[in-house]
Amino acid sequence: MNKLRWAMDGGSWDLDISTPVTLEGEARAVPGYPLPLGVSRGTKLSRPKQTDFFQRFMFAPFLPSYSYSPASSGHSFSLQRCLTIPLSQDWFAALQGQFNLHKFVSSLRKQITLLRSSDSQTASLIPAICACLRDKSLYALGIYSELLLTPQDTLVLSSDANGNNDMPPRRKAVLHHEFPNHNLTLEAASPALFLDNSGNYWDVPLSLALDLASIPSYSGASYHFCMRHIAGLPKLFEGGNDNAGKMIPATLLPGITLRHAISFKKNVEIWRGEAKKLRMVQPFDIFLSNPHISASGIIGAVMTASHGDNSAGSEVDDLQSTAAGFSYRSHALKSAVHADMFSSVSFMAQHGSFQKWFLDLTRLHVRLDFPSGRKFLSGATQLAHDFVNSQQPTNKAIEAITPNATISLQQQIVGPFSFRVDSRVSVELKNQTDWCVHAHDTVFAIEYALQVLGSAKAIAWYSPKQREFMVELRFFET
Numbered sequence: 001m002n003k004l005r006w007a008m009d010g011g012s013w014d015l016d017i018s019t020p021v022t023l024e025g026e027a028r029a030v031p032g033y034p035l036p037l038g039v040s041r042g043t044k045l046s047r048p049k050q051t052d053f054f055q056r057f058m059f060a061p062f063l064p065s066y067s068y069s070p071a072s073s074g075h076s077f078s079l080q081r082c083l084t085i086p087l088s089q090d091w092f093a094a095l096q097g098q099f100n101l102h103k104f105v106s107s108l109r110k111q112i113t114l115l116r117s118s119d120s121q122t123a124s125l126i127p128a129i130c131a132c133l134r135d136k137s138l139y140a141l142g143i144y145s146e147l148l149l150t151p152q153d154t155l156v157l158s159s160d161a162n163g164n165n166d167m168p169p170r171r172k173a174v175l176h177h178e179f180p181n182h183n184l185t186l187e188a189a190s191p192a193l194f195l196d197n198s199g200n201y202w203d204v205p206l207s208l209a210l211d212l213a214s215i216p217s218y219s220g221a222s223y224h225f226c227m228r229h230i231a232g233l234p235k236l237f238e239g240g241n242d243n244a245g246k247m248i249p250a251t252l253l254p255g256i257t258l259r260h261a262i263s264f265k266k267n268v269e270i271w272r273g274e275a276k277k278l279r280m281v282q283p284f285d286i287f288l289s290n291p292h293i294s295a296s297g298i299i300g301a302v303m304t305a306s307h308g309d310n311s312a313g314s315e316v317d318d319l320q321s322t323a324a325g326f327s328y329r330s331h332a333l334k335s336a337v338h339a340d341m342f343s344s345v346s347f348m349a350q351h352g353s354f355q356k357w358f359l360d361l362t363r364l365h366v367r368l369d370f371p372s373g374r375k376f377l378s379g380a381t382q383l384a385h386d387f388v389n390s391q392q393p394t395n396k397a398i399e400a401i402t403p404n405a406t407i408s409l410q411q412q413i414v415g416p417f418s419f420r421v422d423s424r425v426s427v428e429l430k431n432q433t434d435w436c437v438h439a440h441d442t443v444f445a446i447e448y449a450l451q452v453l454g455s456a457k458a459i460a461w462y463s464p465k466q467r468e469f470m471v472e473l474r475f476f477e478t
Contacts, residue, residue, distance in 0.1 A: 019193070020065035020078070020470045021201060021237065022170060023047070023098050023142045023160040027193040030202070031228075031251040031259070046156070048094040048144040050473040051082035058458065066102075068467035069238050077102035078140075090148035096160065098140040107132040136163030152178045167238060168203075185211040193237060196249050199466055204252055205232025223262040230254050230310065255308020255334070263300025263342075270294055278355045284416045284449035285457065287476065288354045288361060296346045301373075303339040311336035326374060341373025345403075354412065354449070361412035368403040375400050395429040402427055416449035441465055 019027045025047035054060040062079035069076065078098050085093040111128035132138075142160030149155055154176040161169040168191060177184040192207035208229040214222045234252045251257065273291035283289035311334055329336040346367045352360040370376050379400025386393045410420040423442040429435055445461035455476050462469045 017195060018470055018472060019195070019201075019466075020067045020076075020468050021069065022193060023080070023096055023140045023162070024158060024170060024172070025050075025065075025470070027195050027201065030194045030196045030249045031257070032249075045473060045475065046144060046146065046158075047080075048082050048084075048096045048142075049092065049146075051080055051096065052084055052094060053473055054458070054471075055082060063471055064469075065471065066467075066469035075102050076100055092144075092146040094144045096142040096144060098142075100138045100140075103135075104132055104138055107135060137165075139163045181215055183211075183213050183215060185209070187211070194234070194249075194252055198246075200246060201237035202234045202249070202252055203237050204230050204234045206230070217265070219265055219267050221262065221264050224260070226259045227257070228259075229256045230308075250312070251306075251310055253309035253312075255306055255310035257304065257306045257310060259302065259304045261300055261302035263298050265296065265298045267296045268294060273353075275353075277353050281355050282451060283354045284451050285354055285455050287455040288350070288363070288449075291350050291352060293349045295348070297344070299341070299343040301339065301341045303337070305335070305337050307333075307335045309334065340371075343370045343373065344368065352412070357415050359412060361410065361418060363408075363410040365408040367406045369406070370403050398429055399427075410447070413446075416451060418447045418449070420445040420447055 015029055016026050017029055018025060021027075051063045054063055062081050064077065064079055066075075066077045068074060078100050080096065080098045083095045083097070085095065087093050108129060111132060112125070115125065115128060140160060140162045142158065145155075145157045147155045147157075156172070156174040156176070158173075159169060159171045170189075170191060170193075172187070172189040172192075174188075175186040187209045188207070189204075190206045191203040194202045194204060196202065208231075210227045211224075212226075213224045216222060230252060231254055233254065234248050236246065269292065271293040275291075277283070277289065311329060312331060326340065327336065327338045344367060346365065348366075349364045351362040354361040379397045382397040383393050383401065385391075386397065405425040406422065407425055408420065408422045410418055412418045421442065421444050424440045426438050426440060427435055428438060441463070442465070443461055443463045445459050448458045450456040450458065453475070457474050457477075458471065459474055460469070460471045
């Protein structure tokens, strides 16, 4: 299932991300917005399967998560537990339950305060606890089913409901089919959860999607075709019908969107360590056992066609997204076509073989994304014109050629434990001499390598911007 993720990270696809705000533990990045960071990106391993693994093999009776939502109850520290249903070897079914511990403690404190202020001498704490436990908004329950129809076809059905009456039940059906060199995904979700680059979650009433992608390769060509139909007007997650004056992303408005892209990827190995590994000592992670320095580059083109309200996006929204290429929009036909080029350059360096117990792993990953080729060429042409005419370059031209940078740093702490931080970096030009570097969407994580499985890890990550904390399980990820 890990092959279903496409190799191109140019910001053109609504990839899945991890989030603790729902029992499913998954959301989508709004199409056209910057992709989420590596630590917070979801895996193809479902949340019930992760919970079941922690319960069976890591002796964790509950899986914790934390989120903050100012639109509803504020803080939410929850505990999740999974009950598997034994059906067959090809059919995994489970009941996923969640208990909001933070809300329970807050309610109990209020009850205790009322008891202390009461004149009744017969007041007991037990009825107060029972009264708090009867609050349906403390609970969430989900049903998950994953059926292997054939060796190439997998059908996933899920449904979850929250005791909070303001939150509608969430249902999803996904069909995966593996071709020899391609992967096909059909998905229907109601409502579908999306996350924009401002940190706002949006509920789309109905989302239907078809996704066809070539299997990612180490180097070479890849292509991707995606079709999505959105029905109904999106609204803020847990915000009812009030969008609090926030602008709905144009790509989430009702309509049909077709997106097709082709890219070429090239990997270059600059240096690989030749020092011998410790004998009879298994690395904590076999995928992280080779010190090296490498680089990779991706260049490609993407074309998007849309019909419906999503084609009539405002200029403000276009500026927030990467819509700076060649565009044609017909308001009369409610249709639009957009085409552009993109590129990405990555640099990876690793020191240590992750075998010793102290300071035997240091990894640095830097990625520079150029989401719009036309914007870059326009800025480069303007800068060349300014230099030829001995003119001071404008901030707009400099910003046009400045890439979106993402930096990831991982450092072993002790044994299988390592610390990791991911951050998106941007440069703000106030004037010609005053440059400010800002870190956005920083995510901190503690990773625990499961040595017995070769390459697997448990990750506890926290996002200060989203005010979210989550524990996840990852297999065969670097």
